[in-house]
Structures are given as C-alpha cells and as structure tokens.
Amino acid sequence: MVFWFPLLAWLAAIIVAIVMLMRGPRPITFRKVVGQLLRYILLFPVGIMGLWGFMGHVFFADQAAASIGWAPSPFQFEVGMANLGIGLAGIIGAFVPSPGFRAAVGVVMLGFLGGAGIGHLIQISQTGDMAAGNAGPILYTDFITPLSVLGLLLLQRLFRRPPVPEPTAAV
Template sequence: MIPADLIRATIAFVMSNYSLSFFVFGLVVSIVAIARSGSSIDRALVVEKLLAWYVFFSIGIDNFYNFVMHVFFGKLSAAFIGWADSPFQFEVGTASLGFAAVGLLAAFRSYDLRLAAVLGPSIFTLGAAAGHINQMITAHNFAPGNAGIIFWTDILIPLFGFALLWLSRRTTSSKAMFRPTV
C-alpha cells in the first residue's frame, strides 16, 4: 500500500508543476497514438502525433489550468510565484483562457493554426522566463513558481514546440500542410 504522504506529495508535485505534467502526459498520449495508428510508422506520422498532442496538452489544457489557477485561486498562485495577490491575476488568467481556446481549436487542424497556437503562448512563457530571471537577480525571489521547474518549462516547452513545428514543416508537403488532420 502506498503511504498517504507520498500520494499527497505526488499530487502536489504534479499540480504545482503542471506545465511539466501536461507536457509529459502529452508525450505519453502521443506514444499511444503512434502505436495505435495502424499504419506504418514513419517520421511524418511521429511528428504529426507529437505536434497534435503537444498543442492539445501543452497549449490547450496547460493554459486552461493556468486560467483556473490565476482566476479562481489567485492568492495561491501569487504566493507560489513569490508575489502578492493582485487584480492582474484575473488578466493573466483570461489571457491564458484565450491561449487555451486557440490551442484546443488548433490541436487537430492545419499547420498555420498550430503555428498561431504555439506562437502566442511561447512568447508569453519566454517573456515570463525573462521576468523570472529578473526577479531572481533583483528581488532574490527563488520561490518554486519563480525559480523552480516552472522557470525551466517556460523556456524548454516553447523550444520543443518550435522544434516540432520546424520538423512538421520539413516532413509534410506544403500542399498537405493546409489540410486539417485528425
């Protein structure tokens, strides 16, 4: 039997590091989708499945979770970042809701829509990473939501998304890029 403290710690880790959690979950779902594809597995199929589920989980679901946390649990979110609660939490949350809507819409659609879905949140999180660095240097803010896993995922997850977009562009003919995918 698993001890209750371990279960609580695991849940807290997964929820606090949601960007990493949704990224990993998206990779797992991608692997399952690739394995269940029923067709020969080639580079184009692998890239397609990785990109579709990346956009769904790392853009759509991740930003929806961010919306919920900043709008409905603003004090908790601010404290996790090492900041005081602010009305700005609502604005960050609604921006995240917009990113989530585009991500969920784009996940299984055209290359151009996926590009748009990845670009906006990536600029946001890379900018947030720059803000985290500034806070670490100027305010010595090493709170988990400022200097922990969230900081690294703010950089690495967008880079992974851009790499997938680049691979998608290279492996898919330009004609096929404008057709929706399922």
C-alpha cells in the same frame, strides 16, 4: 501542485503520443511521430496548462500569487485571461491541424510565456525568488513549450510530402 502540473502535462503529452502511435497504422514514420507529439503538446502543455493557469490566476489568485512568490495583484486577472486564450487556442490547434493556426499559437505562446520566463529569471536574479511557481518546472516550460511547438512545426514543413508531379500531356 505548481511544481508537478507542468511535468505531468508534458508526461501526458508524451505518453498519449506514444500510445496513439502504437495504435495507429504502420509504418511509424518520423512525420507521424512529429505530428502526434505536436498534437498532444498542443493539447496538454498548451491547452490544459493554459486552462489551469487561467483557473489559478482568476479563481485562486491568492494561492497562485503565493506560489510565484508575489503579493496578489489585479493584474492576475489579465494573466488569467491570456492563459485562457492560449489554452483554448491550444485545444483547437490539437484538433484542427492548420499549420498557420498552430504557428500563430506558437508565436503568441513564445511572446507571452517566453516573456513570463524572462520575468521569472529577472525575479530570480534581482530578488532571489526561488518559489516553485517562479523557479520550478514552470520556468523551463515557459521556454520549452513554445519552442517545441514552433520547432515541431518547422520539422513538419521540412519533412512534408513532396508534391506529386502532374502527368505531362503527350504531344
């Protein structure tokens, strides 16, 4: 499941974004595509994946450690709690379209998941740990997910609606 879950979360985000775009008002604009992708990446690869990581590290610690190629550790509880926070923030960010909140979620994800991804790369190079939870799709999504959130937020900012000019008073 460690191999497939990140892929399924991303697939769900893309499919649901497409369905919502097809069911929504026309025309489908670049801004709408970015907005829907951002919403469903926050919901599935961030939110649901975060909750999945929380449950794995807290309630199934032995299996989670084995899938990464590690021995079980008390630190898994802390990793699980970090995943819980990120997961809940992702779900909130999916439904509360605050750019500041979403950016904060992206920055926290980049720090935590990006750091985890670097840790996976170090483990691969130093120990040859090619376990599915260390060298599988989770390795790639540790980088792709936060960078996607931050990149889509940047695109939203670059392509936001221009301000409506205020009417000038006649003299």
